[in-house]
Amino acid sequence: MRLPRFLLAGVLLYVSLFVLVALFTAPVGAIAAIVFWPLWYAVATVNAAVGVFAAGYKIGEEAAVMAAVFGIPAAVAGVGWLASARWWAGGPLILSGRTAFVLGAGVLLWAAIRVLSGLLTAKPSGTAALVFMPLWFLFCLANLLVGVIVAGYGVGEEIPILLLNFAVPAAVSVLALRF
Template identity: 40%
Template sequence: MRLPRLLLAGMLLSIAVFLLSALFAPPASRSVGAASVAVFVPLWYCLSALNAGLGMASGIRVADRIVDFGVMFSLPVLASLVMWWVSESEWEGGPVLTTGRTPVMLTAGILLWAAVTLLVAVLAPGVADRARSRGATAAFLPLWSLVCGANALLGVFAAGYTWREELLIMVANLSLPTAVALLAPWALKHRRNGDVAEYGAESREPAA
């Protein structure tokens, strides 16, 4: 299940990068797809190389790691290139989002959190679940805070919003992804405790 989770993380990350590129692009920009590819491909290459290196360090054959690297790297990159092609063919290099930005921003945040969570879970297999959840949260929250801060600065200096208006927007953009990142580990733990209790109750039932 390692490779499918990595591929899913790559797909989610590529979509999040594309959405953020559309949000951060200047109004006259015609290079949203190209910008998203320029950001995503080097980032995903580094993550793919890290995964391959960790696999070889754990004793997996080099040939197997090379195959996994090729699959892990190529499919999400292909998805990113497809989004670039759609951007060029359907939106003339866009879309540049100037209205309805908050729902798109929240969607990008949730996708980014999901990608980070999957990556931490796969790249740290020997770590306890609770530690992995905390690690994913610790990695996501500063990253998302920086994204929201950059969006606020863009709103003030490029779009003409006041600091007060952008502060409210920033709080809204931070709220849902942060809540998901903080509550998801608790929900997972609660569910697992319930499953363990149910299994224990079933095991104590007398056989018919």
């Protein structure tokens, strides 16, 4: 059944967004949920369209599935927003040990993309790598710019961090292609 894998992908995507937002700004839960909801709605809509037009399911059947595919991860995002606001006063902002969180968020993001590509495409690992690599590189580049502009680090100090932050999740993506 595809529903549990969609739910897993949705939760992985939300958690990775939550961690990535926590690296930069508050209110963490609010921003993560506001970014997640339209993105996940688009994914749920594509899944419903594939179900109706490619697999031949009835619209009513796909509407019920779409309610669960969108609704459950969206509810998790809402709980994350409320927990962030209530328990962490809009945080938690990650101020130290950032590299470990960046690497973890990168692997979670790759896993979410990989699960989704397995559900929506014929070549899941290749598609996941093609989607993940440029997206992750742009995030790592944005992280470098924040380090230079906001935190005051030199470009020379930030380049090795960019390479590390990009390399580890990218290696996971490439290894998935081989195995």
